[in-house]
Amino acid sequence: MDNRLAPIKLDSYQPLREVVCESLREAIRTGILKPGERIMEIQLAEELGVSRTPVREAIRKLELEGYVVMMPRRGTYVANMSIRDINEIFEIRTALESLSNGLAADHITDEELEHLQRLLVMIGGYIKEGNMEKIVETDIEFHDTMYHAARNNRLVGIISNLRDQLTRFRTLSMSYPGRLEATLEEHRLIVEAIAQGDRKAASKAAERHMENSEKTLLQAMDAMKKKNESKAKSKKKKAEA
Structure with missing residues (x-):
């Protein structure tokens, strides 16, 4: 995955996991992260300039919202909308x-x-x-x-x-x-x-x-x-x- 996401600004009043979640949500909405694309925690953390923990927490929330799907032994992917x-x-x-x-x-x-x-x-x-x-x-x-x-x-x-x-x-x-x-x-x-x-x-x-x-x-x-x-x-x- 190319470096397409802007680093997170750490001056927000929101919890870091919420800022990361909104950044990933917007990337999916705008097509930067495309349907069917695999989500890699390490790479996302590096692009956003944060640790893996807030990225992992954000991904779990995005799964509940229907933005991503987590598949056992296969990884996490941006949800396709049929x-x-x-x-x-x-x-x-x-x-x-x-x-x-x-x-x-x-x-x-x-x-x-x-x-x-x-x-x-x-x-x-x-x-x-x-x-x-x-x-x-x-x-x-x-x-x-x-x-x-x-x-x-x-x-x-x-x-x-x-x-x-x-x-x-x-x-x-x-x-x-x-x-x-x-x-x-x-x-x-x-x-x-x-x-x-x-x-x-x-x-x-x-x-x-x-x-x-x-x-x-x-x-x-x-x-x-x-x-x-x-x-x-x-x-x-x-x-x-």
Whole structure:
């Protein structure tokens, strides 16, 4: 494995294992550590400039989050995400998002509702600017605000874990033609239902949003696969010429 990870800055207020975990999580999300790639504790520790202990602790946490898989006598690998895995995650997340939004319709405060509405305006502005980084950042804040409005900490933790397992695909999905505008409209419908205190409508809006998100992600993955296959064929032709 090439030296691709930046050394950890030791001036963080967080425990070292958490800093290492976030660094590895981000490397997986951004594709620096690729699906199916073997995770070597010693090499990662050297790249990050830390001992093996925080790396080992971080890997265990990432396994619980679904980012890596530990295989007896074979080692640890960056998790591959199959279509079945995605289907299962969305199946569970759809049910939990529906519950969360329904609870938010019952418990949201005026301040939280106002914050959601401001975030929608911000996302709309970032879409016009084409600022994907800010879109993703604000989208995460939007969902976090709704989760906390449900007033169920255990539910927040479970949904966040499921969401994290798909974070590496977020930009791919949002970059799919028309998805950003559709997502913004779906969010508006969710906020409208929550604002009216309509638990049933909020739950249904969440379900539609998740169904559309899954559909778009699978379409984007298929398009990416075809694009990569086309590039590989083109490269092979040039090599044979």
